Amino acid sequence: MCADTPDYKDTLNLPETDFPMRAGLPKREPEWLARWAEIGVYDRLREKQGRTPFILHDGPPYANGHLHIGHALNKILKDMVVRSQQMMGRDARYVPGWDCHGLPIEWKIEEQYRKKGRNKDDVPIVDFRQECRKFAEGWVDIQREEFKRLGVTGNWADPYLTMNFHAEAVIAEEFMKFLMNGTLYQGSKPVMWSPVEETALAEAEVEYHDKESFTIWVKFRVASGPSNTATDADTSDLVGASVVIWTTTPWTIPSNKAVVYGADYAYGLYEVTDTPEECWAKPGDRFILADKLAADVFTRARLSDEMWTRVRDVPARELAGLSLVHPLAGAEGSNGEWDEPRDFRAADFVTDEEGTGFVHCAPSHGMEEYELYRDLGMLPQVITYNVMDDGSFRADLPFFGGKRILKPNGKEGDANKAVIDKLAEVGGLLARGKIKHSYPHSWRSKAPVIYRNTPQWFAAIDREVGDGQDRYGTTIRQRALTSIDKLVEWTPKTGRNRLYSMIENRPDWVLSRQRAWGVPLTCFVKKDALPTDADFLLRDPAVNARIAVAFEAEGADAWYKAGAKERFLGDAVNPDDYEQVTDILDVWFDSGSTHAFVLRDRPDGAEDGIADLYLEGTDQHRGWFHSSMLQACGTKGRAPYRGVLTHGFTLDEKGIKMSKSIGNTIVPEEVVKQYGADILRLWVAQTDYTADQRIGPEILKGVADSYRRLRNTMRFLLGNLAGYSPDEQVAPGDMPELERWVLHRLAELDERVRTGYGAYDFQGVFQALFTFATVELSAFYFDIRKDALYCDAADSLERRAARTVLDILFHRLTTWLAPVLVFTMEEVWLERFPGDDSSVHLVDIPDTPADWRDDALAAKWAGIRQARRVVTAALEVQRRDKVIGASLEAAPVVHVADADVLKALKSVDFADICITSDVVLTGDPSPNEAFRMPEVEGMGVVFEKADGEKCQRCWKILPDVGTHKHAGVCRRCDMALG
Template sequence: MTDTSVPALQTRDYSQTLFLPQTDFPMRAGLPQREPEILARWQRIGLYSRLRQAGKGRPRFVLHDGPPYANGNIHIGHALNKILKDMVVRSQQMLGHDSNYVPGWDCHGLPIEWKIEEEYRARGKNKDEVPVVEFRRECRAFAEKWIAVQREEFKRLGVEGDWENPYTTMAYEAEAQIARELMKFAMTNQLYRGSKPVMWSIVERTALAEAEVEYQEHTSNTIFVKFPVVVSGVASEADLAGASVVIWTTTPWTIPANRAVAYHPNIEYGLYRVTAAPEDNWAQIGDTFVLATKLADEVFKAAKVDAYEKVRAVDPARIGSCAHPLRGVAGAHGFWDFTVPLLPADYVTDDAGTGFVHTAPGHGADDYNTWLNHRAAFTAPQDQGLVPHTVGPDGAYYETIPLFAGARVFDDKGKEGGANRRVIEALAAAGALIARGRMKHQYPHSWRSKAPLIFRNTPQWFIAMDKDIQSGPRGEARAGDTLRHRALEAIKRTRWVPAAGERRINGMIENRPDWVISRQRAWGVPITVFVARRDLPEKGLKAGDVLKDEKVNDRIAEAFLDEGADAWFADVDGARFLAPDYDAADFEKVDDILDVWFDSGSTHSFTLEARDDLKTRRRIDGGHDQVMYLEGSDQHRGWFHSSLLESCGTRGRAPYDIVLTHGFVLDEKGEKMSKSKGNVVAPQEVMRTSGADILRLWVAAADYSDDLRIGPEILKTFVETYRKLRNTIRWMLGTLHHFHGHDLVPAAKMPELERLMLHRLVELDTVVREAYAAFDYKRVVAALSAFMTTDLSAFYFDVRKDALYCDPYSSLRRKAALTVIDQIFRCITIWFAPILAFTAEEAWIARFPSETGSVHLEQFPTIPSEWKDEKLADRWARIRRVRRVVTGALEIERAAKRIGASLEAAPVVHIADADLLAALKGVDFAEVCITSGVQITKGEGPAEAFRLDDVPGVAVVPALAEGRKCARSWKISPDVGSDPAYPDVTPRDAAALREWDARNEAA
C-alpha cells in the first residue's frame, strides 16, 4: 500500500534544510531598463580600452566598418548590419585575436546634400544663390548632427567599438587623403576626361554610377518606326525601293538623336509586303518592311495588319543605309537630312522588337560603342565627328534641336515630360510610325530620389578599367597590368562568405565599364586636378592634358589638412596650389566632386593604414593579420566594389582578406517594408519594448546569407526562446549559490552522469569554435539552445535536482554536480556572450561580482581533451533511449490522473534488446527516470505495455511506488522512518539532516 500523504510526525519545516536555488538574477529580464545600465557600466570600466589592452600581441582581426550615411535615424537593416559586426568582433576577440572595431560614417554626397536642398525649398531659398562654401558648411553641420544621433542608437544595440574616435569621410585628414588617392590615379594615367553616355538624374542634376542605380517597374511608350531604305543602285536590291527598315524602341525621345540602325549578321531577315489592312491604318496595303523573320508575326500584329506575305530574304549588309525618319520634315531646316548607316552589332537579338536596334550614340552604352567602332560611317554634319548632344542637364532638348527645343523627358519631380509625346506626334505626322503602345518593364531609377534616369552624353571624369597602369619607378607601364586584371586577381585571393559572393563580384568586374567618378554637385571631395587650356610645350603638356606634379599635389593635400576640402572651392582659379610653378591662367581647375563611392572606397587608406591599432602586419609565425569587410549583398556593386577598385588601382591588391555579406530585412510575409504598408519594424521600438538582446538573438539565429524576416509574431517567438535560455541560466546561478571553490571534484572521481556532461562540453567546444570561426552564428544558437533545453533542463538538471537539493552537504554526488554546473555556466555564458551581450554580462556579474570584471574580457574556455569519452556517451545515448519510453508511459499516467508526480511511480521496464539491457547495468535507473523505484526485466513484456515505435525492444508497464512518502524529498520508499531520530524521512535524508543540524550547532 502506498501512502503519499505528508506524515503526521513532521514537526519541522524541511524546506529550510534543502539546498534550494537562491539568486537575485530576476526571472523577468527587464532588458529595456537593464541594458542601458550595462552600457553605462561598460563605459565606466572602459571596456573598449581594456579589450585593446587584453589583445596586445595577439594576431589582429580587424573589422573595417562600411560607413552608413549620416542622414537619419537607423532602421532595422542598420541594426542587422551592426549586430552582425559586433558578433564578429566579440567572437574573434574571444577566439584569441586582437579584434578591433572602429565605427565610421559616410558624410558626403547626395543623401545629405538632398536634405539641405529640401530644407532650402521648404524655406523658399535658392541653392544657386548661396556661396558654395556656406552650403557645404550646412551639409557638414547636418552630418554632425546625425552622427551623434546614430552613434547613440548603434551603442544601444550593444555594439562595442571606439565610439569616441570614429572615422568620418568629412574629417579634414580624410578629405586630404581622399584627394591624395584621386591624384594617385591621375599620376598613373588611369584618370581621364571623356564624353560618353552615363546614367543621368534629371531630378538631382548629376551623373550616377552603377552602384547608385536601382531598377523599378516603369511604364514606357513603345513605337515601331520606319527608316526608309536608301537604294544603292544594285540591281538585286531594286525591290527595296520604297521599303523601310523598322525599329522598335521604348524611348521615343531618343529618335532625334538617332545616327544609325544596328543588326546582327546571324539573324535571318526578310522583306515583307502588307496584303490586307484597315483603310485608316498606319501600315497600308503595299507597304514593304524589312524585319527579322522570327519577329514578323508579332510586328504585324502590333501594326494591326490583317495579312502579309514574305517577298524574299534580305541581307542587311547589302542595304547600306537608310534615311532618318524625320528627314525632310517641315520646320527642321534639313537637320535630319542625312543617311543612317546599317551597322553589325552582336548585342542585337530577335527575342523582341523587330531585329533592328535604333542607335543613338549619346543615349546608350551599346550605341556609343557602336559609334566608336564605326565612327567613319556616321554622316550627320552637325555632329562634326562627335557624339551628338541633344538633351541638357534638366532633361530638356537643347535650343539647337528643331521641333523639340525645350521639351523635357522628365520634370524636376521625375514625372514624364512632353518629349515623348512631341516626338511621337512628329513621327506620326511624317508617316514614320506603323505602331505604338505602352509597356511595363524594369527601368533604371536613382537610388536616392527614386526618380527615373536617362542615358545622357556628357563630359565626365573616368577611371580606366583596361588601360595599362603607369606604376613603374619612371612611369612605365607593364602590358596587361590593368585595373580590371588587378581586381580580378585580388578577388581570387579573398575569402568570400558566402562563397557565392565571389562569383557575383567577379561577374561585375569582368563586365563593368570605366568608372564614372565625377558628380555635378557641391558637397564632397573635389576632383583635385588641373587641365591644360592650351599646349604648353615648355611644361611638356598638350591642351586637355591633366597636370601631373607631386609638388602641386602636396600643396593641395596640405591645404585640405588645415581647412578641409572647402579650400578648393574658396580659391576660384587654384592659383594658391599652382604657384609658383605654374600660371593659373594656363589651367582649368576642375570643380566636379568625386563619386561618394570613391570616398568610401578610400576609407582603408585613412583608417586601416593610418591608425596604429588597425594596421595589419606579417607576423613572426608566418601568418598575417586579417581585415574583414561586412555589409549587405548590394555592396558587391557598392562599397566592396569601389574599395576593391580603389585599392587595386593604387596598391595592386584588395584592402580586405575576408568579405561577408548579408541579405535584406523583409516583413513576416516576405514583403519589402514601407511606411505606407505599415509593416516597418523599428529597432528603437523593439529595444524599448523587448530589449536589444532579442534583436541580437534574432540576427544570430537567422540565415543572414539570405533575406531575413521580422515582425510581431517572429519577435514573440524569440522572446519565448530567450525566456527559456534565461531561465536555464537563472537556475544555474541559483544552484551555484551553494557552490564554493573548495567543493571542486576531479573529473576522474565524478559519477558517470557528470562525466557525460563534461564530454558534451568537449563536443560543444568544437562546434562553437568552428561555428564562430566560420561566422555561422545560427549554428551556435542551435547547438547551445538544444544543449540547454534537451541535455540540461529536460535531462541533467531534472535528474540531478534531487541530489542537489536533498543530498548531504558532504555528498560527492552533490559536489560533483555543482562542479560540473559551474563549468557549464562558465562555458554557456562565455559562448553566448558575443550574441546575448547584455544577458551574458548580467549573468557573469551575478556569479562573479566585481567592480571592473566583464565576461567580454574572457576568451572562449579551454576544455580539457581528457574529458572526451565517446564510449561513455554511446552508453548514455542508449540509456536515454530507454528513459524516453519510461517518460512517455508516465505522461499517459499523469494525464489520466493515476499519478501526480513521477516520484509516485515505480514502473516495470521490459527490455528485449540485449544492447539496451547491458547499457543499464550498474545505473540507478530510478534516479535517471525520476521515479521512486523501477524494476528492469528481460523480455518483450505484455501486449498492453507502453512502447515507442522508434525504440524497439522496450516496453513499460506503469506501477505505483510502494512505501511512505518522505517528508523532505517526497520520494516514496519502504525505508522511510528506518532512522528513529528522523522517523518521517528516508535514510539518505536523515543523513543529510544529521549533517545539517551538526553544522548549524557548530556555527
C-alpha cells in the same frame, strides 16, 4: 504529513538567487551601457598584449536619418563577429564610420533654402558645404547613440568620418594616384544620368524598378544613292521600302544617327495588301523586317495575317548596300537637322528575340552604340548634344526645344509625347504602345535615369596601371579578378560569383559628379588641349603635395577658396595655362578609399592595411565591396580585404519588402522599447542571414519565448551555485558518469562554438547552444540532478560533482552566449561576480581540456537516454490517466532485450535518471501489456507503483521510510540531516 512529523523544507539546499525571471531589458540595458562606458571595457580589451589582431572594417552608413531594421541587422552581425573573435583570443578592433558626403545631404540643405526663399546658386560654395557638414555631424551623433543602444561595442569616441579633414586629404591623395598612374582620363560617353539630380550616377547608385514606357515602331525609308553600288545585288525594289526599328525611348529618335542589323539573321521584304481603318500603314507600303519578328510587328500595326505578304528574302549582303533616311528628314521647320543619310551596318548586339531585328542607334544615349562607333573611329560623326543637364532638349532643337524627358519631380515629361506626335504627323510611325519593364532608377531620388553623353572623368580599368604593383595583374580589372579568386574568402560562397561577374563585365568607372558636397577631383587641365593630348592633365608631384597639405589642415573646402588655383599650382606652373576641375568625386570613391585612412593610417587599423572582414548586405556587391575593390586595386594592387560576408534584406512576416506606405515597417527603436535590444540581437542570431530575413510581431514573440527559456536555464545555474566554493571541486575522474557525460558534451560544443564563430555561423552556434541548454540541460541533466542538489548532504560527492559541473557550465554558457546576448550575459555574470571592474566582456571563452571528450561514454549514454525516453513516455500515460500524480509514485519494470543496453542501465542508478522511486531492470521478454515505442526496439515498460512510504523530505516512496532516527524520512535524507 502527520502532525508530529517535522517540516523539513528548511533543511533542503534550495536554490538562492535574486536573478529575476522577468528581465526588464528596456529599462535595465541602458544601465549596463553606462557601466561599460564608465569602466572602459573596449579600451581595456585593447590593452591585452600578445594577441593576433582581427580587423572588421565598418562599411559606412549614410549620415542622414534614423536607423532602420536593416541597419540593426548589419551592425548587430558585425558586433557578434567582433565580440566572438575577441573572446576566442584575438584583438578584435572595431572602428565605426560614416559616409558623410553626397547628394542626399545636398538635397536637404537645398530644401531648407527653398523654404526660406533662398537660391543655392547665390550662396558661396564654401558656406553651402559648411551647412552640409553641420547637417551630417548632427546625424552622426544621433545614429551613434542608436547603434550603441543595440549593444554594439567599438571605438565610438573616435569613429571615422569621410568628411574629417584627414579623410578628405587621403581621398584626394588616393584620387591623385589614379592621376599619376595613368588610369585617369576624361571622356565623353553615355553615362547613367539623373535629370532630377542633374548629375552622373554609377551602377552602384542605381536600382531597378518596374516602369511603364512608351514603345514605338518607326520607319526609316531606304534611299537610293551611291551607297547602293556597294553590292552587286539588284536592290532597286528595296528603294522606298522602310526598315522598321522598335524602341522604348522615343525621346532618343531626334538623336538617331544610324540603324544596325544582325548579319546572321534572316530578313525579308514584306508588302501591305490591305489595311483597316485608323492604321498608319497603307496598301503598297513595303517593310524590311526580321522574318522571326515580322508577324508580331504587323499585329502591333493592327494588320491581320491576310493584310500582308512576304515578297522575298533580303540577305545581309543586300542590307550592306543600303542607306536610310531619318523619318524627320525634310520635315517643314526641321532646318535640315536630320537630312543627312543614316549610317546602316551590321552589329553584334542586335537580337531577333524582340522588336524588329533592327536597332536604332543614338550613340550619345546608348553604350553599345557608342562602343560600336568608337571602335569604328566615327564618334565625331555620330555624337549629339541634344539633351541638357535637366533632361530637356536643347532650346534650338527643331520641334522639341525645351521639351523635358522628366519633370523636376521625376514624373513623365512632355518629350516622349512630342516626339511620337511629330513622327505620326510626318508619317514616320508604323505602330505605338506601352510596355512595363525593369528600368534603372536613382536610388536616392527614386526617379528614372537616362543614358546621356557628357564629358566625365573615368578610371580606366583595362589600361595598364603604371605603379609597378603587378603581382596580381597589370590592370585594375585583372587585379580585381585575381583578388576575388585567390585572396578573398567569401561567406556565403555565392558572393564570389556575383562580384566576379560584375567586375568581369563592367565598364570604366565614372568618377565625376556635378555636385558640390564632396571631395573634388583635385586635378588641373591644360587650356586648349584635347583630352587625348599627352599634356592635357597636369601631373606634378609638388602640386599634389601642396593639395594634400592644405586638405589635411583645412579640409576639402580649400579647393574652393579664393586663389586656390594659384596657391596649389605655385610658381613653377603658370595658372593662366590651366583650368581647375570643379566636379566632385563619386561618393563610392570616398567609401572605397576608407581602407587607406582607416586601416592604413590609424593606430587601431591593420598593420598591412588589409581588413580581415568586410560585412554588408548583398547590394554592396555593386556598392562598397565593388568600389573598395576597384579603388584598392588601382592604388595598392590588390583587394583591401581577406574576407567578405554578405547578408540578405529584411522583409515582413509575409515575406513582403518593408514600406512606410504599406505600413509593415519594423523600427529598431520600437523593438528596443518593447522588448529590449537583446531580443533584437537574438532574432539576428536565430536567422539565416545569408538569405532574406523576416521579422514582425509574431516572430518577435517567438524570439522572446526562446529568450525566456534560456533565461530560466541561467537562473537555475545561479540559484544552485549560491555559496559555491572552489573547495567543493571534484576532479573529472572522480565524478559520476552523468557529470562526465556533460563534460563530454561541453568538449563537443566548445569545438562547435569555436568553429561556428570562426565561420560566422551564428545561427548554427545559437541553435546548438539553445538545444543544449533547454533539452540536454533543463529537461534532462537539471531535471535529474535537482534531487541530489536539493536533498543530498552538502558535502556528498554527487552534489559536489554536480555543483562543479554547474560552475563549469556557467563559465562556458555565459562566454559562449555573450557575443549574442550582451546585456543578459552581463547581468548573469554580475549576479555571481559583482565588482566595479567585473564584466563578462573582459574575459575569454575558457579552454576546454581535451580529455573531457569521451566518445565511448557518450555512446553508452545515448542508449541510456533512449531507454529513459521510453520510461518517461510510459509514465506520462499513467499521469494522463490520473493513475499517478508524479513520477516518484512509480517503480516501473523495464524489459530490455539488448544485453549491452541492459548492462549499461544496471551500471547506473536508472531510477534516479528516470526520476522514479525505484525501477526493476530485466532481460525477460516484454509482456503484451508492456508500453512500447515503435522507434525503440527491444524495450518495454510495465507500470508498477512504488512500494513504501513517501519521504517527507525528498518525496521518494521507499520501504525504509520511517525506520531511521529522523521521523518520516528515508535513509539518504536521515544521513543528510545528521
